[in-house]
Amino acid sequence: MPRPIDLSTRWLGLDLPNPIIASACPQNADLDMLKKLEDAGAAAAVMPSLFEEQIEFEEWQFGGLSDYGAESFAEAGSYFPELNDYNSGPDQYLENIEQARKAVSMPIIGSLNGVTRGGWTRFAQQIESAGASALELNMYYLPTDPKITSAQIEETYLELVQEVKGNISIQLGVKIGPFFSSLPNFAARLVEAGADGIILFNRFLQPDLKNDLTEIEPLLSLSDHREIRLPLRWIAILHGRIQASLAATSGICSGEDVIKMLLSGADAAMITSIIMRKGPGVVSEMIAQMQHWMQEHGYRSVEQLKGSMSHRNCPNPAAFERSNYMKALTSFQSPEV
Numbered sequence: 001m002p003r004p005i006d007l008s009t010r011w012l013g014l015d016l017p018n019p020i021i022a023s024a025c026p027q028n029a030d031l032d033m034l035k036k037l038e039d040a041g042a043a044a045a046v047m048p049s050l051f052e053e054q055i056e057f058e059e060w061q062f063g064g065l066s067d068y069g070a071e072s073f074a075e076a077g078s079y080f081p082e083l084n085d086y087n088s089g090p091d092q093y094l095e096n097i098e099q100a101r102k103a104v105s106m107p108i109i110g111s112l113n114g115v116t117r118g119g120w121t122r123f124a125q126q127i128e129s130a131g132a133s134a135l136e137l138n139m140y141y142l143p144t145d146p147k148i149t150s151a152q153i154e155e156t157y158l159e160l161v162q163e164v165k166g167n168i169s170i171q172l173g174v175k176i177g178p179f180f181s182s183l184p185n186f187a188a189r190l191v192e193a194g195a196d197g198i199i200l201f202n203r204f205l206q207p208d209l210k211n212d213l214t215e216i217e218p219l220l221s222l223s224d225h226r227e228i229r230l231p232l233r234w235i236a237i238l239h240g241r242i243q244a245s246l247a248a249t250s251g252i253c254s255g256e257d258v259i260k261m262l263l264s265g266a267d268a269a270m271i272t273s274i275i276m277r278k279g280p281g282v283v284s285e286m287i288a289q290m291q292h293w294m295q296e297h298g299y300r301s302v303e304q305l306k307g308s309m310s311h312r313n314c315p316n317p318a319a320f321e322r323s324n325y326m327k328a329l330t331s332f333q334s335p336e337v
């Protein structure tokens with residue numbers, strides 16, 4: 001008789017029955033989808049992000065934000081209707097959270113996407129009042145001006161985190177991209193600014209040229225499992241070095257991928273692409289795969305797994321570092337030549 005396995009974990013102050021969370025995407029605004037995810041065993045779901053620009057546009061329309069002029073929204077006006085379909089718009093967003101809370105018993109996590117401080121961050125408090133169990137802040141700024149320094153951008157992010165955190169009493173997870181010169185330092189400062197958890201990593205649009213190469217196509221593609229390597233490395237490095245919980249997102253496609261992230265030091269694993277490919281039932285498959293692997297390898301709890309292959313704890317920390325790069329180059333053999 002196999003011994004029972006304890007998959008429970010803690011993320012953003014929430015006690016979860018297992019580490020698999022349905023990551024932010026428009027499908028999670030649909031109540032049927034949320035029920036299916038819960039039935040399949042998802043531990044929590046994140047609502048699609050509401051954007052800073054949407055909130056400011058609405059407040060500007062109703063006269064709440066005098067510091068914004070019509071020109072601030074001139075370009076945005078063309079895509080706002082689609083955005084409101086995407087995440088139901090600021091009005092409906094709160095109602096959607098309330099309905100989701102009633103429809104399922106798993107925690108519902110709100111999500112805001114923005115880059116600058118301002119009146120819009122008060123919306124964080126309304127998301128909490130609507131019943132969100134925690135909040136994600138997705139910060140996605142793409143600098144094009146060579147005069148803007150990385151220090152300035154990081155400072156702006158930190159101020160934003162501080163401001164959002166100041167508006168809520170639920171825990172705050174900050175979702176970041178991988179492009180920082182010193183990620184450990186920035187992560188530590190995010191925690192000082194008020195982040196309770198860090199979500200690694202945002203996947204950015206990778207534009208391409210199309211139509212006889214005369215048009216820019218903003219491509220969003222679903223991930224594949226090779227993408228886990230980027231968050232895996234950084235979670236392994238951050239584990240035990242910063243006082244925050246860590247969630248992995250990007251490329252997680254199987255129970256084994258979840259186990260890899262936990263071994264590296266993650267507290268939770270967030271998935272979107274694999275649900276879009278296979279449907280919500282994939283969550284129960286992944287849970288079964290996790291249990292099977294843990295049973296076979298003699299692990300009885302997720303807590304036992306966490307961080308045992310992190311940079312600090314693994315037998316060969318150099319494998320996560322620069323020296324491994326040199327070794328990989330010198331030992332590489334092309335299968336073709």
Ligand SMILES: Cc1cc2nc3c(=O)[nH]c(=O)nc-3n(C[C@H](O)[C@H](O)[C@H](O)COP(=O)(O)O)c2cc1C
Binds near residue numbers: 024026224251252273
């Ligand atoms: C269609 C689509 C919509 C998404 N919308 C959001 C969003 O609104 N907010 C957010 O933080 N992430 C969003 N994401 C990112 C996912 O939450 C997730 O972090 C990312 O896709 C990596 O996980 P995956 O490899 O399992 O897809 C979206 C991803 C996809 C594919």
